[in-house]
Amino acid sequence: MAIDRKKIIEDMSKVKVEANTDGLIPGFNVLVNQLPAHYWNDFSRRLVEAVPGEITEAVEELLVNAAHECGYHTGYGIITSKEWNAIVGPMVKGVEDVLHGAYAVFTAWGWADSEIVELVPNQKMVVRAYDYYEADVAADYPGRKAPRPMAYMIRGVTGAFMDLGYGGDYDPAGKKGLYTFRCKQTKGIECGDKYGEFVAVRSEDYEKL
Amino acid sequence: MEIVKIKVLEDCLGGGMAYEYLLTGGVPEELMRTMAVEGRLDYHPEFLLPFYKIITPEGLQIKGILGDRGLEVVYPQEDRDRKKLDFEVRLRRALEGLVRPGGGS
Numbered sequence: 153m154a155i156d157r158k159k160i161i162e163d164m165s166k167v168k169v170e171a172n173t174d175g176l177i178p179g180f181n182v183l184v185n186q187l188p189a190h191y192w193n194d195f196s197r198r199l200v201e202a203v204p205g206e207i208t209e210a211v212e213e214l215l216v217n218a219a220h221e222c223g224y225h226t227g228y229g230i231i232t233s234k235e236w237n238a239i240v241g242p243m244v245k246g247v248e249d250v251l252h253g254a255y256a257v258f259t260a261w262g263w264a265d266s267e268i269v270e271l272v273p274n275q276k277m278v279v280r281a282y283d284y285y286e287a288d289v290a291a292d293y294p295g296r297k298a299p300r301p302m303a304y305m306i307r308g309v310t311g312a313f314m315d316l317g318y319g320g321d322y323d324p325a326g327k328k329g330l331y332t333f334r335c336k337q338t339k340g341i342e343c344g345d346k347y348g349e350f351v352a353v354r355s356e357d358y359e360k361l
Numbered sequence: 362m363e364i365v366k367i368k369v370l371e372d373c374l375g376g377g378m379a380y381e382y383l384l385t386g387g388v389p390e391e392l393m394r395t396m397a398v399e400g401r402l403d404y405h406p407e408f409l410l411p412f413y414k415i416i417t418p419e420g421l422q423i424k425g426i427l428g429d430r431g432l433e434v435v436y437p438q439e440d441r442d443r444k445k446l447d448f449e450v451r452l453r454r455a456l457e458g459l460v461r462p463g464g465g466s
Contacts, residue, residue: 163408173420173437181370181379234424234433238405238412324371 155243155252157259157267163239164260180229182222189285196304197289212304216335219308220315224330227312228322230257247317248273254313255279264306264348274318275357279310281348287341301340303348310350311335334358362386362456364449370433379435380445382452387428395455396423419444 169184171177177184196215203211230236231250240253252268259265264284271277286303290296314333316322323329332355339349351361363385370379393404393413400417411427421444425432436444 163405166405167412167414168403170416172422172435174439176438178378178422178435234426234429235412237429238408238410238426242409 155240155249155256157252157256160240160243160253160256161260164235164257167235169261180226180233180235182226182229184226189288192305193286193289193292196286196302197292200302212302215304216308216311219305220312220335221308221326221330223309223312224315224326225324227254227309227316230254231316251277251313251317258309263309264303266306266348275354277310277314277352279306279350279352281306281341281350284341284348287348290342297344298340298342300343301337301348302342303337303340303350306348306350307335307337310352314352331355336361362392362459364453364456365430367449377436377441378438379433382432382434384430384432384456387430388425388432389459390427391459392455393425393427395458396452417448419447421448 169177169179169186177186199215200208200211231240231254236253236257240257244250244253248271251271255266255268259267262285264281264286266279266281266284269278269280281303284303284306286305289302290298293299311331311333314335315329315331319329319332321329333352334355335350335352336358337348337350338361339345339347341348353361364382365385366383368381368383369377370381393415394402396417397413397415400415400421403414403416405412406427410429413423413425413427415421415423417423420437420439422435423432434448436448
Protein backbone atom coordinates (compact mmCIF):
# COMPACT_ATOMS: atom_id res chain seq x y z
CA MET A 153 0.00 0.00 0.00
CA ALA A 154 1.38 3.40 -0.96
CA ILE A 155 1.27 6.37 1.38
CA ASP A 156 -2.17 7.97 1.12
CA ARG A 157 -1.39 11.50 2.26
CA LYS A 158 -5.00 12.67 2.05
CA LYS A 159 -6.28 9.86 4.25
CA ILE A 160 -3.50 10.37 6.80
CA ILE A 161 -4.31 14.07 7.09
CA GLU A 162 -8.03 13.36 7.28
CA ASP A 163 -7.70 10.66 9.95
CA MET A 164 -4.95 12.29 12.03
CA SER A 165 -7.01 15.49 12.17
CA LYS A 166 -9.72 13.55 13.99
CA VAL A 167 -7.46 12.62 16.90
CA LYS A 168 -8.13 15.02 19.72
CA VAL A 169 -5.13 16.49 21.51
CA GLU A 170 -6.06 18.07 24.78
CA ALA A 171 -4.70 18.96 28.17
CA ASN A 172 -4.89 16.47 31.00
CA THR A 173 -5.93 17.33 34.57
CA ASP A 174 -2.43 18.74 35.21
CA GLY A 175 -2.95 21.24 32.42
CA LEU A 176 -0.31 19.46 30.34
CA ILE A 177 -0.75 18.00 26.86
CA PRO A 178 0.99 14.64 26.67
CA GLY A 179 1.35 13.47 23.09
CA PHE A 180 3.81 11.25 21.23
CA ASN A 181 5.79 10.66 24.44
CA VAL A 182 6.57 14.34 24.87
CA LEU A 183 4.64 17.29 26.20
CA VAL A 184 3.26 19.38 23.37
CA ASN A 185 1.94 22.90 23.65
CA GLN A 186 -0.77 24.90 22.02
CA LEU A 187 0.06 28.58 21.96
CA PRO A 188 -0.67 31.36 19.47
CA ALA A 189 1.73 31.26 16.51
CA HIS A 190 2.54 34.90 17.19
CA TYR A 191 4.00 33.92 20.58
CA TRP A 192 6.63 31.62 19.05
CA ASN A 193 7.31 33.87 16.08
CA ASP A 194 7.84 36.81 18.37
CA PHE A 195 10.07 34.72 20.60
CA SER A 196 12.33 33.80 17.67
CA ARG A 197 12.30 37.25 16.08
CA ARG A 198 13.17 39.04 19.32
CA LEU A 199 16.01 36.62 20.05
CA VAL A 200 17.48 37.07 16.59
CA GLU A 201 17.14 40.83 16.63
CA ALA A 202 18.41 41.32 20.17
CA VAL A 203 21.98 40.36 19.30
CA PRO A 204 24.69 42.18 17.32
CA GLY A 205 24.70 41.33 13.59
CA GLU A 206 27.89 39.29 13.77
CA ILE A 207 26.22 36.66 15.94
CA THR A 208 22.78 36.68 14.34
CA GLU A 209 23.58 33.51 12.40
CA ALA A 210 24.79 31.78 15.55
CA VAL A 211 21.53 32.60 17.32
CA GLU A 212 19.56 31.34 14.33
CA GLU A 213 21.53 28.10 14.43
CA LEU A 214 20.59 27.70 18.09
CA LEU A 215 16.93 28.04 17.23
CA VAL A 216 17.35 25.46 14.47
CA ASN A 217 19.19 23.16 16.88
CA ALA A 218 16.37 23.44 19.40
CA ALA A 219 13.91 22.36 16.71
CA HIS A 220 16.30 19.65 15.49
CA GLU A 221 16.58 18.05 18.92
CA CYS A 222 12.88 18.46 19.61
CA GLY A 223 12.04 17.05 16.17
CA TYR A 224 14.30 14.05 16.73
CA HIS A 225 12.58 13.00 19.95
CA THR A 226 9.06 14.10 19.04
CA GLY A 227 9.46 12.60 15.57
CA TYR A 228 10.44 9.28 17.11
CA GLY A 229 7.45 9.57 19.44
CA ILE A 230 5.20 10.16 16.43
CA ILE A 231 6.42 7.21 14.37
CA THR A 232 6.15 4.82 17.32
CA SER A 233 2.80 6.10 18.59
CA LYS A 234 -0.47 4.19 18.64
CA GLU A 235 -1.98 6.88 16.43
CA TRP A 236 0.74 6.34 13.83
CA ASN A 237 0.37 2.56 14.02
CA ALA A 238 -3.36 2.84 13.43
CA ILE A 239 -3.34 5.47 10.69
CA VAL A 240 -0.01 5.33 8.86
CA GLY A 241 1.60 2.05 9.96
CA PRO A 242 -0.24 -0.27 7.55
CA MET A 243 0.86 1.92 4.60
CA VAL A 244 4.54 1.80 5.47
CA LYS A 245 6.87 -0.49 3.54
CA GLY A 246 10.18 1.29 4.07
CA VAL A 247 12.05 4.33 5.40
CA GLU A 248 10.92 6.55 2.54
CA ASP A 249 7.27 5.82 3.35
CA VAL A 250 7.94 6.78 6.98
CA LEU A 251 9.28 10.14 5.84
CA HIS A 252 6.37 10.83 3.49
CA GLY A 253 3.96 9.80 6.24
CA ALA A 254 5.70 12.03 8.77
CA TYR A 255 5.12 15.12 6.62
CA ALA A 256 1.46 14.19 6.25
CA VAL A 257 1.23 14.11 10.06
CA PHE A 258 3.20 17.35 10.25
CA THR A 259 0.55 18.86 7.97
CA ALA A 260 -2.39 17.38 9.86
CA TRP A 261 -1.24 18.84 13.14
CA GLY A 262 -0.98 22.31 11.66
CA TRP A 263 2.77 22.74 11.93
CA ALA A 264 3.22 23.19 8.18
CA ASP A 265 1.34 22.23 5.04
CA SER A 266 4.36 20.45 3.69
CA GLU A 267 5.46 17.57 1.50
CA ILE A 268 8.62 15.94 0.22
CA VAL A 269 9.34 16.89 -3.39
CA GLU A 270 12.70 15.13 -3.73
CA LEU A 271 14.20 12.28 -1.78
CA VAL A 272 17.53 10.62 -2.44
CA PRO A 273 17.66 7.86 0.16
CA ASN A 274 20.36 8.36 2.76
CA GLN A 275 21.62 11.52 1.02
CA LYS A 276 19.19 14.34 0.44
CA MET A 277 15.61 15.45 0.97
CA VAL A 278 13.85 18.54 -0.36
CA VAL A 279 10.66 19.62 1.37
CA ARG A 280 8.24 22.31 0.30
CA ALA A 281 5.88 24.05 2.69
CA TYR A 282 2.96 25.94 1.19
CA ASP A 283 1.63 27.37 4.40
CA TYR A 284 3.35 27.46 7.79
CA TYR A 285 2.98 29.52 10.93
CA GLU A 286 6.59 30.72 10.91
CA ALA A 287 5.86 32.59 7.67
CA ASP A 288 3.56 34.87 9.66
CA VAL A 289 6.65 36.57 11.09
CA ALA A 290 6.66 38.62 7.87
CA ALA A 291 3.83 40.73 9.33
CA ASP A 292 6.32 42.19 11.82
CA TYR A 293 8.60 43.58 9.12
CA PRO A 294 8.25 46.59 6.82
CA GLY A 295 6.41 45.68 3.64
CA ARG A 296 5.42 42.40 5.30
CA LYS A 297 8.66 40.84 4.14
CA ALA A 298 11.26 39.25 6.41
CA PRO A 299 14.90 40.11 5.71
CA ARG A 300 15.89 36.42 5.53
CA PRO A 301 14.32 32.94 5.81
CA MET A 302 13.08 32.45 9.36
CA ALA A 303 11.38 29.04 9.47
CA TYR A 304 13.75 27.67 12.10
CA MET A 305 11.33 25.00 13.30
CA ILE A 306 10.79 23.39 9.89
CA ARG A 307 14.52 23.54 9.19
CA GLY A 308 15.39 21.74 12.40
CA VAL A 309 12.64 19.17 12.12
CA THR A 310 13.55 18.37 8.51
CA GLY A 311 17.14 17.59 9.54
CA ALA A 312 15.82 15.53 12.45
CA PHE A 313 13.47 13.47 10.27
CA MET A 314 16.43 12.54 8.04
CA ASP A 315 18.38 11.59 11.19
CA LEU A 316 15.53 9.29 12.18
CA GLY A 317 15.37 7.82 8.69
CA TYR A 318 19.03 7.27 7.97
CA GLY A 319 21.05 8.14 11.07
CA GLY A 320 20.92 4.71 12.67
CA ASP A 321 18.96 3.48 15.66
CA TYR A 322 17.13 6.07 17.72
CA ASP A 323 19.18 7.19 20.71
CA PRO A 324 17.08 8.59 23.59
CA ALA A 325 20.19 10.39 24.88
CA GLY A 326 20.70 11.98 21.47
CA LYS A 327 24.43 11.18 21.47
CA LYS A 328 24.34 9.05 18.31
CA GLY A 329 22.09 9.52 15.33
CA LEU A 330 21.39 13.18 15.95
CA TYR A 331 22.94 15.76 13.57
CA THR A 332 23.94 13.22 10.93
CA PHE A 333 21.93 15.53 8.65
CA ARG A 334 21.50 19.28 8.54
CA CYS A 335 18.97 21.41 6.73
CA LYS A 336 19.10 24.75 4.95
CA GLN A 337 16.09 26.88 4.09
CA THR A 338 16.44 28.00 0.47
CA LYS A 339 13.07 29.73 0.00
CA GLY A 340 10.55 31.29 2.35
CA ILE A 341 7.02 32.65 2.13
CA GLU A 342 8.15 35.15 4.77
CA CYS A 343 10.68 36.47 2.21
CA GLY A 344 8.15 36.78 -0.58
CA ASP A 345 8.55 33.34 -2.18
CA LYS A 346 5.49 31.29 -3.11
CA TYR A 347 6.50 28.49 -0.76
CA GLY A 348 9.15 27.60 1.74
CA GLU A 349 11.83 25.17 0.62
CA PHE A 350 14.05 23.11 2.86
CA VAL A 351 17.01 21.04 1.77
CA ALA A 352 18.47 18.44 4.13
CA VAL A 353 21.77 16.76 3.34
CA ARG A 354 24.37 14.77 5.23
CA SER A 355 26.13 17.06 7.69
CA GLU A 356 29.45 16.72 5.87
CA ASP A 357 27.80 18.05 2.68
CA TYR A 358 25.99 20.94 4.35
CA GLU A 359 28.58 23.61 3.62
CA LYS A 360 28.35 22.79 -0.10
CA LEU A 361 24.70 23.89 -0.18
CA MET B 362 -6.52 -12.76 29.69
CA GLU B 363 -3.73 -11.34 31.86
CA ILE B 364 -1.18 -8.57 32.01
CA VAL B 365 2.16 -9.96 30.87
CA LYS B 366 4.32 -6.89 31.26
CA ILE B 367 4.13 -3.29 32.40
CA LYS B 368 6.74 -1.14 30.74
CA VAL B 369 7.64 2.46 31.54
CA LEU B 370 7.72 4.32 28.25
CA GLU B 371 10.90 6.22 27.53
CA ASP B 372 9.90 9.82 27.34
CA CYS B 373 10.70 13.33 28.32
CA LEU B 374 7.52 13.67 30.34
CA GLY B 375 9.32 13.69 33.65
CA GLY B 376 9.52 9.92 34.04
CA GLY B 377 6.91 7.44 35.15
CA MET B 378 4.05 9.24 33.48
CA ALA B 379 3.41 6.88 30.57
CA TYR B 380 3.21 3.08 30.66
CA GLU B 381 2.58 0.34 28.14
CA TYR B 382 0.56 -2.64 29.35
CA LEU B 383 1.18 -5.81 27.40
CA LEU B 384 -1.59 -8.41 27.58
CA THR B 385 -1.67 -12.10 26.74
CA GLY B 386 -4.15 -11.40 23.95
CA GLY B 387 -5.44 -8.60 21.78
CA VAL B 388 -7.70 -5.96 23.34
CA PRO B 389 -11.31 -6.84 22.45
CA GLU B 390 -14.09 -4.28 22.03
CA GLU B 391 -15.65 -5.41 25.32
CA LEU B 392 -12.51 -4.49 27.27
CA MET B 393 -12.27 -1.11 25.53
CA ARG B 394 -15.87 -0.31 26.48
CA THR B 395 -15.36 -1.53 30.06
CA MET B 396 -12.32 0.76 30.45
CA ALA B 397 -14.36 3.64 29.07
CA VAL B 398 -17.26 3.29 31.52
CA GLU B 399 -17.81 6.72 33.12
CA GLY B 400 -15.12 8.19 30.88
CA ARG B 401 -15.04 9.50 27.34
CA LEU B 402 -14.35 7.15 24.49
CA ASP B 403 -13.04 8.35 21.13
CA TYR B 404 -13.24 5.31 18.90
CA HIS B 405 -12.16 5.38 15.27
CA PRO B 406 -13.03 2.12 13.52
CA GLU B 407 -12.62 3.94 10.19
CA PHE B 408 -8.83 4.16 10.60
CA LEU B 409 -6.81 1.46 8.83
CA LEU B 410 -6.52 -0.17 12.26
CA PRO B 411 -9.29 0.54 14.79
CA PHE B 412 -7.94 3.15 17.22
CA TYR B 413 -9.36 4.12 20.58
CA LYS B 414 -8.58 6.79 23.13
CA ILE B 415 -10.23 6.97 26.53
CA ILE B 416 -10.18 9.86 28.98
CA THR B 417 -11.23 8.68 32.44
CA PRO B 418 -12.78 10.89 35.13
CA GLU B 419 -9.48 10.52 37.07
CA GLY B 420 -7.61 12.08 34.17
CA LEU B 421 -6.00 8.95 32.73
CA GLN B 422 -5.47 8.84 28.99
CA ILE B 423 -5.69 5.28 27.66
CA LYS B 424 -5.06 4.54 24.01
CA GLY B 425 -4.45 1.67 21.71
CA ILE B 426 -5.59 -0.39 18.77
CA LEU B 427 -8.33 -3.00 19.02
CA GLY B 428 -6.83 -6.45 18.65
CA ASP B 429 -3.39 -5.20 19.67
CA ARG B 430 -1.83 -6.71 22.79
CA GLY B 431 -0.48 -3.39 24.04
CA LEU B 432 -2.31 -0.44 25.51
CA GLU B 433 -0.75 2.81 26.59
CA VAL B 434 -1.73 4.76 29.68
CA VAL B 435 -0.63 8.30 30.54
CA TYR B 436 -1.23 9.18 34.17
CA PRO B 437 -1.68 12.69 35.51
CA GLN B 438 0.88 13.87 38.03
CA GLU B 439 -1.53 14.39 40.90
CA ASP B 440 -1.97 11.28 43.03
CA ARG B 441 -0.30 9.24 40.29
CA ASP B 442 0.69 6.19 42.37
CA ARG B 443 -2.82 5.66 43.71
CA LYS B 444 -4.40 6.18 40.30
CA LYS B 445 -1.96 3.72 38.73
CA LEU B 446 -2.69 1.11 41.38
CA ASP B 447 -6.46 1.63 41.01
CA PHE B 448 -6.28 1.33 37.24
CA GLU B 449 -4.24 -1.86 37.40
CA VAL B 450 -6.69 -3.44 39.86
CA ARG B 451 -9.60 -2.47 37.59
CA LEU B 452 -7.80 -3.70 34.49
CA ARG B 453 -7.04 -7.08 36.07
CA ARG B 454 -10.68 -7.42 37.15
CA ALA B 455 -11.88 -6.49 33.68
CA LEU B 456 -9.52 -9.01 32.11
CA GLU B 457 -10.77 -11.75 34.46
CA GLY B 458 -14.34 -10.89 33.58
CA LEU B 459 -13.91 -11.11 29.84
CA VAL B 460 -16.25 -13.69 28.43
CA ARG B 461 -14.58 -16.05 26.01
CA PRO B 462 -16.49 -17.51 23.07
CA GLY B 463 -18.10 -20.70 24.34
CA GLY B 464 -19.06 -19.22 27.70
CA GLY B 465 -15.79 -19.62 29.66
CA SER B 466 -13.91 -16.71 31.18
